[in-house]
Amino acid sequence: MSAVIYARFSSDNQREESITAQVRACTEYARRKGYPVVKVYTDEARSATTDDRPGFLKMIDDIKSGRVEAQFLLVHKLDRFARNRYDSAVYRRTLASAGIRLIAVDQPLDDSPESVLLESLLEGLAEYYSKNLSREVMKGMKENAYQARFNGGWVPLGYNVIDGHYSINEQEAPVIRLIFSMFLQGHGYIKIMDKLNELGYLTRQGRPFGKNSIYEILRNPKYAGYYTYNRAPRRLNGKRNWRIRKDEGEIITVPGAVPAIIPEEDFKKVQEIMDGRKKTGPRQKSGELYFLTGKVVCGECGAAMVGNSSSRKAGAEPVRYYECNRKMRTRDCGSRRIRKDYLENYVLGVVEQNMFSRDKLPELAGKLVMLARDKGRQNARDEKVFNDELADIDKKIGNIVKAIEDGAEYDILSGRLKELKKRKEEIQEHLNTLRTPLSDITEEMIIKYLSATQKDMMDRPDQLSKKKIVDLYVHEIKVFSDKVDVMLKLDFGADKDGVGGGT
Ligand SMILES: [Zn+2]
Known part of the structure; x- marks a missing residue:
């Protein structure tokens, strides 16, 4: 959780707080909430009516391009953010699609953990239903797919589309063959990129090749003759997110429907190599992600607990645990460490029981319906x-x-x-x-959605998915010597029984 700050001052309004005072108020708020401030943007205008807000526009640009990443935008008062209703509508949408929440620190606005959680749930819900609504549109596209017809968008490099059907472009196909054969010979992206640029080849968009464009080509099954449709889900803003793959069921694959540029076995070999590289990446290297970090605090002294490991014998699987940071550094705390997998499973269990249990769902759904109406x-x-x-x-x-x-x-x-x-x-x-x-979302729809998401999330064994669940639902975890308290963002008045801790 981190924040950016925006402050604006127009000198013709005598009663306004100075930029320093605005920034101070925002910084103080961030400190209280424990959000690190990653960047401060300011504008000092001679007149409130001038349209000159370079700092603000720079901030919006940074947010859109992902140059600055934060979960909160802090302003002193709401009128610092937008000058009129149109501005407000436009820029609130920009923030929303970047996953940033606007908070006016001087105005009573609901930014409790509960409302943050409800909002992110609602976002997922809206996405889920807009996807389902677009199914009708998809049907027509699926028909096209079965006939291996072109569905619009960019024609991949190496192909022409004539009368809605694919044919090989013999001028471009050698570029594709070169990329695959260099990769199979063991060259990396950089080497391939240099070679292509040296030969003066350009992408379909007319730009020099980058790592991403080579990656996409090596992953595109059309080159082996497979027609696929619906490979990547669309986000709400209409852009495709290529790195996330859809469930197999939603992908239509018609083998041999497109003329192949690359022999099938070569294509398969390339996929195996790429999959292998992914698996040996540092992230997947077995349970090293301490995904409770940032949420666990020591019940004895209040310091953060951090992940650590030790191995008694050389070569043996290390024992992983969370330990009080103060104790680790200064020995100035009498708390005991707690086993990593034990604590993590316990926390996930609490989330599962409280957020998704049959008798808690209606209450959650009720709250979400209210929020949905407001948003609507x-x-x-x-x-x-x-x-x-x-x-x-x-x-x-x-x-x-x-x-x-x-x-x-x-x-x-x-x-x-x-x-x-x-x-x-x-x-x-x-x-x-x-x-x-x-505004059309009903409690039944929400319960259906939440049950589906629950299964989806809890079934996924990987650490990153678990981290997402914890980030979304858990407010704080306090580890005492004889019990563990898990505070969820949404309080159902659930039983707060802890369990025994220790190693
Ligand atoms: Zn401690």
């Missing part, structure tokens, strides 16, 4: 703001077109016209993200 109303308000803006832009475009027809100089107006069209596209994109049927 907010979305409806935003939609109106965006639609008004769209109408306004259309009017302006109409005026320009008319002026050009009436003989005004095109060159002068074309820049303005382009600008308006670009804004129109942006607004339409925002409108698309608003079209989740939040």
Whole structure:
């Protein structure tokens, strides 16, 4: 959990807090909540009405491009963030799609762990249902897929599409063959990249090859003649996320439906090599991720507990545990260490029992329905703001077109016209993200969704998935010498029985 701070000051308003005071208030809040501040952005305008906010725009740009990563944006008061309703609607959507929560530290706003949890659950829920709603659209695309017809988007390098069917582009195919054969000879991405760039080859988008473009080509089954559709899920913002693979059931594969550029056995060999590399990566190297870190504190002295390991014999599997950080550094605490797998399993068990048990689900669903209604109303308000803006832009475009027809100089107006069209596209994109049927969500839908997610999450054995569950649901874990207290973000008044600790 980390935060960025934004402060703005306009000198014509005498009653405003200075930037220093705003930043101080935000920093103090972050300290209290335990969020490290990763960056501070400020703007000092001569007048509140000037449109000049370089600091703000830089921040939005950093957030969009992922240059700055945080879970919270802290401002002193809400009016520091947006100057009008349109601004507010646009930039709140930007924050939401980057997973950032806006908090005005001086205004009573609900930022309890409970509401943070409910919001992230609701986000997952909205995504789940918008995916299901798009099934109808998908049906038509699936039909295309079975006929191995082109479904739109980029044509992969090495192919042409004629009348909706794939054929090999003999000018480009050698590039694909070179990439596969170099990889099979044991060359790495950098070596392949250098060779391609040296030969002057470009990607489909007309850019020099990078690591990602080579990765995507080596992973694309079309080159072995397999037609696949629905390889990557779309995010809410419409962009595909290629690194996450869909469940096999949702992928349509039609072997031999596309002319192959690479022999099937070569393609398979490449996939095996790539899978192997992934498995030996540092992350998967057996249980070294202490995923409770940051949530566990020592019940005796309040210091953080951190992961550690020791092995009694050389070569033996080490014993892993969590230990009080103060004790480790200064020996100034009488607490005992606790076994890693024991504590982790206990915490996951508590989450499973309390968040997902049959009798707790209706209460959780009830809270989510309320939140969904609130959000739905907010979305409806935003939609109106965006639609008004769209109408306004259309009017302006109409005026320009008319002026050009009436003989005004095109060159002068074309820049303005382009600008308006670009804004129109942006607004339409925002409108698309608003079209989740939040106010139609019922308790039954939520229970169905939560039961599905529960199974999904608890069945997954890998450490990263477990970390996600803990991050989402657990507020804090206190380890005492004779018991463990797990505080969940959502309090159902559950029994708070601890269990014995120790090694
Ligand atoms: Zn301690």
